[in-house]
Amino acid sequence: MQLETGKMQAGHKDPLEKRASEVGQVNKYRRRSYDSNFKLKVVNEAERTNNVRAGKKYDVTECNVRRWRSQKVELKNAHSQRRAFRGPQTGRFSEIDRRVCDFVHEKRSEGLPITRAVMQQKALEVATELNIARTEFSASMGWCCRMMRRNGLSLRRRTSLAQRLPADFREKLVTYQRYVINLRKKHEYPLDQMGNADQTPSTGNEKSRVTVMLTCLADGTKLPPYVILKRKTMPKDSMPAGIIVRAQEKGWMESGLVVDWLKVVWARRPGGLRRKRNMLVLDAFRGHLTEEVKKKVKEMNGDLVIIPGGMTSQLQVIGYEFMRNDLRAA
Numbered sequence: 130m131q132l133e134t135g136k137m138q139a140g141h142k143d144p145l146e147k148r149a150s151e152v153g154q155v156n157k158y159r160r161r162s163y164d165s166n167f168k169l170k171v172v173n174e175a176e177r178t179n180n181v182r183a184g185k186k187y188d189v190t191e192c193n194v195r196r197w198r199s200q201k202v203e204l205k206n207a208h209s210q211r212r213a214f215r216g217p218q219t220g221r222f223s224e225i226d227r228r229v230c231d232f233v234h235e236k237r238s239e240g241l242p243i244t245r246a247v248m249q250q251k252a253l254e255v256a257t258e259l260n261i262a263r264t265e266f267s268a269s270m271g272w273c274c275r276m277m278r279r280n281g282l283s284l285r286r287r288t289s290l291a292q293r294l295p296a297d298f299r300e301k302l303v304t305y306q307r308y309v310i311n312l313r314k315k316h317e318y319p320l321d322q323m324g325n326a327d328q329t330p331s332t333g334n335e336k337s338r339v340t341v342m343l344t345c346l347a348d349g350t351k352l353p354p355y356v357i358l359k360r361k362t363m364p365k366d367s368m369p370a371g372i373i374v375r376a377q378e379k380g381w382m383e384s385g386l387v388v389d390w391l392k393v394v395w396a397r398r399p400g401g402l403r404r405k406r407n408m409l410v411l412d413a414f415r416g417h418l419t420e421e422v423k424k425k426v427k428e429m430n431g432d433l434v435i436i437p438g439g440m441t442s443q444l445q446v447i448g449y450e451f452m453r454n455d456l457r458a459a
């Protein structure tokens with residue numbers, strides 16, 4: 130006991146004191162974050178002198194200096210206020226991310242609300258198409274949240290009424306107007322052969338959601354509404370007169386239903402059976418741009434005009450007041 134006491138008096142530290150001293154040494158530097166601009170200053174100083182001197186000058190550890198020097202290219206290309214490079218910008222299954230993200234943007238452009246469950250279901254469908262086993266990819270809630278964060282998605286749906294116009298909207302507007310005016314001069318369409326159609330969803334209970342395709346002609350004529358129910362089969366109950374009803378599992382207007390609408394609504398407009406030259410204006414929804422839709426419009430002696438993306442609020446002739454008032458009246 131006397132020997133141990135003598136050692137401690139001779140300058141040997143107690144183990145507990147030593148550990149406390151080491152902890153104090155580690156905590157000497159508080160955790161701080163640095164932006165890219167500061168890191169590049171340190172890197173330049175280290176290249177001019179050395180890592181140790183640069184660390185002392187800017188009061189950072191040498192290991193930080195070494196790491197920042199290895200990241201010099203990324204730091205130069207990054208925003209001057211960026212402080213970290215966290216995680217990959219694309220997930221392990223980047224193709225699934227891309228296709229789900231495209232799907233979300235497409236459906237939201239139609240005004241349809243998209244939930245995480247819908248994204249997960251779509252991801253599993255894409256995974257099946259790509260032959261990715263369920264054991265490798267399960268479209269978990271965690272994956273869905275990370276995918277949304279990577280692609281800047283949220284559950285707050287932007288409506289068409291608050292749609293932000295593209296930067297070059299004036300140029301697109303003039304180009305579109307010239308194209309339509311030239312078509313009309315060339316073919317001299319009567320007013321009852323120029324029409325605009327658009328689909329609008331109900332945004333209430335998702336299980337009972339319906340999509341309605343509304344159409345009007347340039348002379349003010351309104352064609353029968355084309356209603357899509359969210360179900361696999363048609364209901365057995367009789368439908369109200371004056372509307373056309375179809376069933377689709379997700380309640381969405383897909384390309385096949387667009388072709389059906391052309392047959393049962395657009396083809397039956399006044400003069401449709403005589404195949405008069407006509408102009409049909411639709412928005413840039415992907416289902417309007419398929420080859421089968423273009424082919425069907427051409428067979429009907431029609432000219433398909435597509436409203437440029439992001440310009441619907443300015444160029445949709447059918448108008449939101451028409452939709453809102455007619456749907457409320459119904």
